[in-house]
Structure formats: structure tokens, C-alpha cells
Amino acid sequence: MKTHKLFNTSLAAALSLLVSLSSCKKFVDIPGPQTQVESSRVFSSDAAATSAVVGLYNQMIANNLTMMNGAVTIYAGLSADELSNVNPNSNYDAFMNNVIPTNSTTVYSSFWSNAYRYIYQANAVLEGLDQSTTISTAVKDELRGEMLFTRALTYFYLVNLFGDVPLVLSTDYGINGSLPRASTTTVEQQILTDLTEAEQLLSANDAASGNARPGRMAAAALLARVYLYQKDWVNAEKQATAVLSPGTYTLENDLNQVFNSSSSETIFQLVKPTANTAEGAAFIPGSPTSIPTFKVTGSLLQAFEKGDNRRNAWLRANTVGGTDYTYPYKYKVRNSTSVTENNIVLRLAEVYLIRAEARAQQDKISDALADLNIIRQRAGLTPITTSTETATLKAIMHERQTELFAEWGHRWLDLKRTGQANEVLGAIKGTNWQPADTLYPIPQSQIQLNPFLTQNPGY
Secondary structure, rough: OOOOHHHHHHHHHHHHHHHHHHOOOOOOOOOOOOOHHHHHHOOOHHHHHHHHHHHHHHHOOOOEEEEOOEEHHHHHHHHHHEEEEEEOHHHHHHOEEEEEEOOOHHHHHHHHHHHHHHHHHHHHHHHHHHHHOOHHHHHHHHHHHHHHHHHHHHHHHHHHHOOOOOOOOOOOOOHHOOOOEEEEHHHHHHHHHHHHHHHHHHOOOHHHHHHOOOHHHHHHHHHHHHHOOOOOOOHHHHHHHHHHOOOOOOOOOOOHOOOOOOOOEEEEOOOOOHHHHHHHHHHHEEEEEEEOEEEOHHHHHHHOOOHHHHHHHHEEEEOOOOOEEEEEOOOOOOOOOOOOEEEEEEEEHHHHHHHHHHHOOOHHHHHHHHHHHHHHOOOOOOOOOOOOOOHHHHHHHHHHHHHOOOOOOOOHHHHHOOOOOHHHHHHHHHHOOHHHHOOOOHHHHHHHHHOOOOOOOOO
């Protein structure tokens, strides 16, 4: 789908797609040009508007290896030092060797076009809510908060994968089709604006949905992450504390239960009612004698300390032809008619590590170690009792590597935000690595359609 087609989609068509994908009643037929009548029908009641919102979540997880369903984990893991593909594959090789072509169909279809489709539809819902006079105030506020969160989450990954990107805040295709790239600072400010409002609008949590819809804690957790990335340590700590203090979520003692659909530490997850996770399908080989598509790197294996229970719980190996192929095993279901695992977007362990880092950066070493040791002890490791600021930060980065591996591209983004990408990846990847590789290319097809777009350096 090309940009002008993407943004030329009518509001009615976008919302009808959302509703049809949600397995709910189809509230809108698609006759052709957009009309005010069509929009008002979608937003004629609380139930209809809620169906449109739930439909967007269903679309975000409808296809495997799209931005919100496994693609960030797989491709960013290959770009970093976590994963490698076992057999030659031109698509996977490009990410593992950091030589992504500007005409990469994966960059365009899995990341760019899907992200802007979600943003467009979130904008369509926001506009429909604003125009509706029949939706109750409570539902309107809740749905607005959810769509602001969704837009912010999508832009978080866009800006961290591509750098400057067009900032689309409406459904006006005439404007959107010729937008230039907005600065990373501008996009990040919009993310903060959206999440701050979302946090105020959303209910305390959404346990009734199994955390399958974002609540106030999800907005606070994502805010904590964004502030951390911006080096706003005070606000990162504040938002992390807002998630941790109420005790709404608790760490699972059993590491094998962390990624279960009913995990007590899940803050927000995307649910596909008919299937388990894209990561499980991608990582777990078809049989004990099969070679997996992806294996974890030697550097990741070596990062685990002796006695770290996560290595046994979250990694598994097949031995084929005398060679061990170790693969991620956080999600433990490859495929099954019984759905027991969902795509966990935000979980409590990350929030502890966010607060630990924010506190260490403020020289609150004892408090930082307290948070860090909660995660270490759950993994069966000895607590760290004394440390300097530098050593504490190094320990936190190490803990992020072993706790958050093969999960939403955390390692790739951590190496970039902390300025370690060149040092770490240059040593591992040799001549394949160039400093410009920290950003993915803007799809060439989009630059050809929109003369106001520019390419990232190095491509």
C-alpha cells in the first residue's frame, strides 16, 4: 500500500475495517466517499465506539511479524547482538549484517505502513469521538485515552527505529501525503503530550479485560520509559513509582509463568483470540530434532551469570547433528488450538529496571540497588549490596540485557540510547557495522511519492 493510498482511505473505510476485524457487528458499510452520516453511525453509541477501538487492537495483532506483533523483537534482535538466523536468508541477513536496502519490503510493510495505518485509525477514532454527541462522557474519555496511548506507543517505535518521521495527527490525506519528517524532539514531545493526557483520562487499570486494553498504569509505564530515554530521571522515577507503589501488579515467582496470559506482572498485552504469539511461532522449532530459524548469539549466552535461572527458564536448545542451537523460550507455545499466551507489551520487571536506572542517575544508589535486586533475586542471583554510581549503572544495563532479551527490541534501543551501539556492535559485527546503521532506512517508495521526505544518512 502506497502512502497516497494509505492516507486517502476514508474515515468510514478505516472504521469499518476496525469493526469488522473486531468480530463485532459491522456498524458501517463502505459506499465510497466519506460522509458525516457514516462517521456518526460508527460513533452513535458507547458499544459501537468501543467496538471500533477494540477492532484496532485486533488489527495490530492480526498478522505475524508486523510492528506490534513480533517484528520489533525479531528484526531489532537481529540488528543488535541478540539473535542470528541459522540459515542464509536475504531478508534476515540484511538486518543481522546491518545492510538493509532502502527498498526493503520488511521495513516498508512490517514497520512503516503498518505503523501509519494504526496511527491513521487512531486519529480517525479520536476525531469521531470529538464529533459525537451521543457517546457518554465516561466512555468517550476512556476511549480517547486508549487511542492517545496507542498513537504514542506506535510513534515511540517509529521514532526510535527511523529517527525523524512525519507527525500525522489527523485523517486529512491531503495534508498527510506531503508531510516532511518532524524532528525526533517534536515527535517525542507529542508522545509525552498524548501519554500525559491518556494517564489522566484512563481508569486505574483494566483488569476486567485481562489487561488487553491499556489503563492508567500502562500510560504511566510507557511514560516512565519515554522519560528514561529522554534522560529525564526525575520524571522517569516518578512515573515508575506510580506503577509500582499501588501494588496492582506483582512479579511472578515462577519464571515459567511470566509470559502466561494470566501473568500477574502484565501491565498491557495484545490478545489474539485465535492464536498464541508470533514470537512463539517464530522462535520455537517444529520438533526437538529441528533446527530453529533463529538462535541466540554467543554474546547473549555469555551475559548470563552462573546460577541465573532465566537461562534455564527462558532459553532452550535443540541439538542437531552434534550442534546446539539455543533459541528464546520466553513464550512456550509454538502453535496450539488453546490460547494460553498473549503478546505482552508492558510488564512490571521493566518498570523496576527503569526506576533503578533513574535512581542511579540521581546518585540514589541504595534505592537503585533495591530495585535492581528485586529482579536479580527473582532470577536466583545474589543481591548487590554496595556499588558506585558507574558500577550500578553497568549492572543495571547488564540486567536489562538478561531480563529483557528477545523482547520488543529492548537491547537494540538500549545500545542506541546509551551511546554504546558503536562500541558493542562494532566489535561484534566488524566491517558490517557503520555508525549510521543505528537507524533503519526510510522506505524509498515513500520518498518517491512524497518529495518532502528525506533519507537517513548512510543509505
